[in-house]
Amino acid sequence: MVDATIIIIVVAVVVALYLILVYNGLIRIKNRVENAWAQIDVQLRRRYDLIPNLVSTVKGYAKHEKELLTQVTRERSNLVGGASMAKKAAASDAITGALKSLFAVAENYPDLKANQNFMQLQEELSGTESKIAYARQFYNDQVMLFNTKLQVFPTNVFGRMLGFSDKEMFETKGAARENVKVEF
Amino acid sequence: MVDFYQHITANKVKSYVLLVLFLFVVILLGGVLGEAFWGSFEFGIIFAFIFGVVYSLVGWFSGQSMIASVSKAKRIEKKDDPYLWNTVEGLSIAAGIPMPKVYMIEEESMNAFATGRDPGHSLVCVTSGLRKRMNRQELEGVLAHELAHIKNYDIRIMMLTTVLIGVVTLLSDFMLRSFLWGGGRRRSDSGNAGAILVVVALVLAILAPIIAQLMRLAISRKREYLADANGALLTRYPPGLANALRKIRDDHDTLVDSANKATAHLYIENPMRKAKGAVNHLFSTHPDIDDRIKRLEAM
Numbered sequence: 001m002v003d004a005t006i007i008i009i010v011v012a013v014v015v016a017l018y019l020i021l022v023y024n025g026l027i028r029i030k031n032r033v034e035n036a037w038a039q040i041d042v043q044l045r046r047r048y049d050l051i052p053n054l055v056s057t058v059k060g061y062a063k064h065e066k067e068l069l070t071q072v073t074r075e076r077s078n079l080v081g082g083a084s085m086a087k088k089a090a091a092s093d094a095i096t097g098a099l100k101s102l103f104a105v106a107e108n109y110p111d112l113k114a115n116q117n118f119m120q121l122q123e124e125l126s127g128t129e130s131k132i133a134y135a136r137q138f139y140n141d142q143v144m145l146f147n148t149k150l151q152v153f154p155t156n157v158f159g160r161m162l163g164f165s166d167k168e169m170f171e172t173k174g175a176a177r178e179n180v181k182v183e184f
Numbered sequence: 185m186v187d188f189y190q191h192i193t194a195n196k197v198k199s200y201v202l203l204v205l206f207l208f209v210v211i212l213l214g215g216v217l218g219e220a221f222w223g224s225f226e227f228g229i230i231f232a233f234i235f236g237v238v239y240s241l242v243g244w245f246s247g248q249s250m251i252a253s254v255s256k257a258k259r260i261e262k263k264d265d266p267y268l269w270n271t272v273e274g275l276s277i278a279a280g281i282p283m284p285k286v287y288m289i290e291e292e293s294m295n296a297f298a299t300g301r302d303p304g305h306s307l308v309c310v311t312s313g314l315r316k317r318m319n320r321q322e323l324e325g326v327l328a329h330e331l332a333h334i335k336n337y338d339i340r341i342m343m344l345t346t347v348l349i350g351v352v353t354l355l356s357d358f359m360l361r362s363f364l365w366g367g368g369r370r371r372s373d374s375g376n377a378g379a380i381l382v383v384v385a386l387v388l389a390i391l392a393p394i395i396a397q398l399m400r401l402a403i404s405r406k407r408e409y410l411a412d413a414n415g416a417l418l419t420r421y422p423p424g425l426a427n428a429l430r431k432i433r434d435d436h437d438t439l440v441d442s443a444n445k446a447t448a449h450l451y452i453e454n455p456m457r458k459a460k461g462a463v464n465h466l467f468s469t470h471p472d473i474d475d476r477i478k479r480l481e482a483m
Binding site: 128 | 275
C-alpha cells in the first residue's frame, strides 16, 4: 500500500515537472514570437511616418504621378493601428510595389532626383523596407519554430491543453499576392 | 538548431575556462617571480592575484574598447553613413539581437571584425576600403558573417583570447625588440631591473609557442565555417558572402596596418603579412578562403 502511494507520488511529480518544462519552453518561444512581431510593427510605423514627407516632396516635382501617390497614401493607413496581420502584410507589400514604381518614375525627373531631401528619404525608405523584410523573416522563422514545437508529439497533447494555439505567419494571402502592375 | 545552441554553450564554458586558466598562470608566475626577486612567494601570489583579477575585469568590461582603440577604429553614427547603419540594423533584426555599435578603420584594404562580450555589448567594424569596394550584397554578406559571430558568442571567447592570451605575444614581441635593439645599453646598467627584464623576456620567449597553441585551441576554425553558414542564413543569399570573399582573395591586400598578432584572428580574413616559419604558422587561425567559398557555393 505504501509502495503504491510512493509510486503514484513519483509519477505525479514527474508529470508535473514535465508539464512545467513544456509550458516554460512554449512561453519562451511565444514571447520571442511576440517580440519579433513588435519589431515588424516598429518598422511599419517608421514607414508610415516617412511616407507623408515623401508624398509632399514628390508632389512638388512630379505632378503627373498622382495615381501612384494616391495608392501609397491609401495603403498607408493600413500599416498601423488595429488592422489584422494579413491586412498589414498586404498593405506593406502594396506599398513596396508602389514605392518601387515611384522611385523608378523619379528617374524621369532630374530635379527631384537631385533633391537632397528626396535622396535622404529614398535611402531611409529602402533601409526601412529591407528592415521590414528582415523582421518578417525573423518573425516567420520564430512562428515556424513555435508551431512546429506545438505540433510534434508529445507536446501536441499537452500544448493545447495548456492554452497554446498556432501563430499566424506574416504573409500575403490570395489576391494581394499578385504582382503589382507597373505601367510605363 | 541543437548544434547552434551547443556551440553557444561551448563558447561560454570555454570563456570561463580561459579566465580561470589565465588567473592560475598569472598567480603561478607571480609566485615564482616573487620568490626570485623579493624572496617572498606569498607576496608574489597576492600581488599577482590582485593584478590578475583587476586585469580580467578590465578585459571583460572594456575589452571591446581596448581592441577598437588598438585597431585605430572610430565609432560612427547613423548620419556618418546611413546605408551602412541601416544594413547593420536590418541584419540585427534578422538575427534577433540588439544592434551592435558600428566602427570604421580608415584603411584602403578590405577587412572586417566583430568583438564584445555578448550580443548586448558588442561592436562590428569594417575598413573604409571594404565599405567602398563591396557592392550591396557583398557588404551584407560580410556584415551577416560578423553578426553571426556576435550571435554565436564567438566574440566573447575571441575577445578574451585577445585580451588575456594575445597580449602576452605583444609583450613578448615588445620585450624581444627592446632586448635586441637596446640590449647593449640595458646590459650596462647592471641593476636588478635589467636582470628582471632579461628573465621576463626569456620566460615570455619560452611561453610564446605554448601561447600560440593555446590561442589556436581557443579559436577553432570551425567557428568561421559556422559563421559563414549562419550569416548566409541571415541574408538568405550565400553568393553575397562568397563573392565578397572572392573579392578579398583576389585583392591580395587584406593587410590592416593597425592589426597585430593578438587581434589578427578577429578579422574575417588574415590582416597580417603571411610570414614564414613555424611560430607564424601556428598563428594561421583563418581557414582556407577557397574552401570557404566552395562551401558557400554548395549551399
